[in-house]
Amino acid sequence: MGDQPLVRWDWIASHLVDPIGTRLLEHLQLSITPILLGLLLALPLGVACVRWRALYPPVFTTVNILYAIPSIALFFLLLPYTSFSAWTAIIPLTVYTLAVLVPNVVDGLNQVPDHVRQAAEAMGFGPLRRLVQVELPVALPVVIAGLRVAAVATISMVSVASLVGLGGLGQLILTEGFRRQFPTPIVVGIVLSVALAFLVDGLLVLLQRWWTPWTPRPARAGGRNRRSAAASTAAASSAADRPAAPEGRRRRA
Amino acid sequence: MNLMLTVAEWLGDPQQWSGPAGIPARFLEHLGYSGLALLIAAAIAVPIGLLTGHTGRGGFLTASAANVGRALPTIGVLMLVVLAVGIGLTPVMVALVVLAVPPILVNTHEGVRGVDPQLRDAAQGMGMRGHEVLLRLELPVAVPLILLGLRTAAIQVISTATIAAYVGIGGLGRFIVDGQARRQFEMVAGGSLLVVLLAVLVAVLFYLLRRLLVAPGLRRRTPVGR
Numbered sequence: 001m002g003d004q005p006l007v008r009w010d011w012i013a014s015h016l017v018d019p020i021g022t023r024l025l026e027h028l029q030l031s032i033t034p035i036l037l038g039l040l041l042a043l044p045l046g047v048a049c050v051r052w053r054a055l056y057p058p059v060f061t062t063v064n065i066l067y068a069i070p071s072i073a074l075f076f077l078l079l080p081y082t083s084f085s086a087w088t089a090i091i092p093l094t095v096y097t098l099a100v101l102v103p104n105v106v107d108g109l110n111q112v113p114d115h116v117r118q119a120a121e122a123m124g125f126g127p128l129r130r131l132v133q134v135e136l137p138v139a140l141p142v143v144i145a146g147l148r149v150a151a152v153a154t155i156s157m158v159s160v161a162s163l164v165g166l167g168g169l170g171q172l173i174l175t176e177g178f179r180r181q182f183p184t185p186i187v188v189g190i191v192l193s194v195a196l197a198f199l200v201d202g203l204l205v206l207l208q209r210w211w212t213p214w215t216p217r218p219a220r221a222g223g224r225n226r227r228s229a230a231a232s233t234a235a236a237s238s239a240a241d242r243p244a245a246p247e248g249r250r251r252r253a
Numbered sequence: 254m255n256l257m258l259t260v261a262e263w264l265g266d267p268q269q270w271s272g273p274a275g276i277p278a279r280f281l282e283h284l285g286y287s288g289l290a291l292l293i294a295a296a297i298a299v300p301i302g303l304l305t306g307h308t309g310r311g312g313f314l315t316a317s318a319a320n321v322g323r324a325l326p327t328i329g330v331l332m333l334v335v336l337a338v339g340i341g342l343t344p345v346m347v348a349l350v351v352l353a354v355p356p357i358l359v360n361t362h363e364g365v366r367g368v369d370p371q372l373r374d375a376a377q378g379m380g381m382r383g384h385e386v387l388l389r390l391e392l393p394v395a396v397p398l399i400l401l402g403l404r405t406a407a408i409q410v411i412s413t414a415t416i417a418a419y420v421g422i423g424g425l426g427r428f429i430v431d432g433q434a435r436r437q438f439e440m441v442a443g444g445s446l447l448v449v450l451l452a453v454l455v456a457v458l459f460y461l462l463r464r465l466l467v468a469p470g471l472r473r474r475t476p477v478g479r
Contacts, residue, residue, distance in 0.1 A: 065453065065456070068452045068453060069452055069453075070411060070412030070452055071412060072416060072426075072429070072445070073412075073415070073444075073445035073448040073452075074449075076429060076441050076445045077445050077449075079438075080438060156323065156326045158326075160326075160327070160416065162328070163416065163419065170328055173326070173328060173329045173332055174328070174332070177332060177333075177336070178332040178335075178336065178420075181336060183336050183337070186329055186332055186336065187333065189329050190326055190330065190333065193325075193329065194324045197324035198324060
């Protein structure tokens with residue numbers, strides 16, 4: 001890049017709406033859909049795995065094998081079937097979120113204390129009502145911990161979808177930046193993608209505090225040291241990776 | 254179905270199986286880049302993680318590194334490094350190592366950190382000194398997590414090395430890039446399948462390593478579904 005500055009603010013100013021804004025919106029859409037779809041699939045799957053225990057090992061192994069597949073390969077393999085629609089990105093990304101979410105739903109439900117379950121039963125709750133009104137709310141912090149990992153991973157992975165031509169911030173990085181040997185859009189793409197990931201992560205933390213006010217908050221103000229930080233991420237790791245896997249489910253390229 | 258047939262045909266074509274642009278050569282190239290990047294990253298991250306975990310300092314730093322690392326879009330990092338330094342093996346290695354360090358670092362740190370304090374007390378009570386506690390107790394107990402970090406990093410490096418073909422190095426990604434340019438889908442899909450194969454092989458390798466390296470007393474601690 002030589003004599004060019006790393007960031008040219010005038011370019012950013014004149015391209016703020018298009019392509020920066022449009023690509024950001026595409027990115028948001030391409031990442032939020034798989035996260036929501038993944039949650040929608042993981043909840044019943046997780047409930048089923050807790051209800052019928054024999055189901056869990058095969059489900060767990062399957063999602064983990066799928067998780068090992070590089071996203072770029074899956075995008076290209078799907079391309080002839082889904083062509084250049086958003087589904088080419090959404091289907092693989094949804095599958096990846098399952099690898100994080102299903103174990104967390106199962107762990108969350110397994111962590112519901114027996115006396116809580118019995119109390120619900122004693123109050124006359126049927127199985128379905130007990131699940132919806134007692135067990136799922138108690139499991140919620142663990143589910144949200146998984147959702148946070150899945151969301152951050154998905155948002156960073158969507159960039160790869162641009163290599164297939166599906167848009168998003170990766171497209172900004174690739175076509176505006178790399179093909180033109182122009183670093184500014186690359187920097188903008190990276191910064192926006194990281195900012196989006198942190199924003200969604202922060203929103204999920206707020207959502208959890210609002211939904212489950214009974215859970216203890218991590219002590220802030222300098223006291224938020226390794227153990228509490230580790231505990232929150234460790235809760236998001238999968239069962240096979242115990243004991244405590246803080247960085248087990250990372251996003252890939 | 255037709256598509257699958259053309260892909261199988263491409264994979265079965267003896268022409269693809271020889272020469273410097275053949276499947277074995279590309280496969281080895283890919284394995285070489287990924288292995289080298291993983292080795293460099295491990296050489297950096299494991300000692301630092303052991304040290305920070307053992308002393309209990311720097312936990313916040315490693316956690317932050319992991320968070321940022323998780324959120325960074327790989328292709329952006331790769332392309333920025335290549336624009337800054339130019340095309341070649343070195344910039345690609347830099348990008349791959351940068352991406353592989355955080356998961357290894359954090360898992361090593363947490364693995365050592367997570368050792369039961371009672372065990373540490375016992376080791377000290379037996380007269381072990383600091384480095385002995387680290388090497389003979391904390392390291393073996395942390396092995397499962399260190400391996401997990403290495404596996405996570407390895408899979409990530411393999412995917413990113415695929416993308417590296419876009420910036421002009423070899424490896425299995427070449428089939429994807431060249432196939433796209435020539436509009437030969439069977440080549441793109443064949444290359445993708447080979448990447449999948451490599452990733453699955455690496456996952457199996459780490460499974461075997463886990464069986465091999467984790468002390469027998471620790472192995473039973475992986476309950477399924479708790």
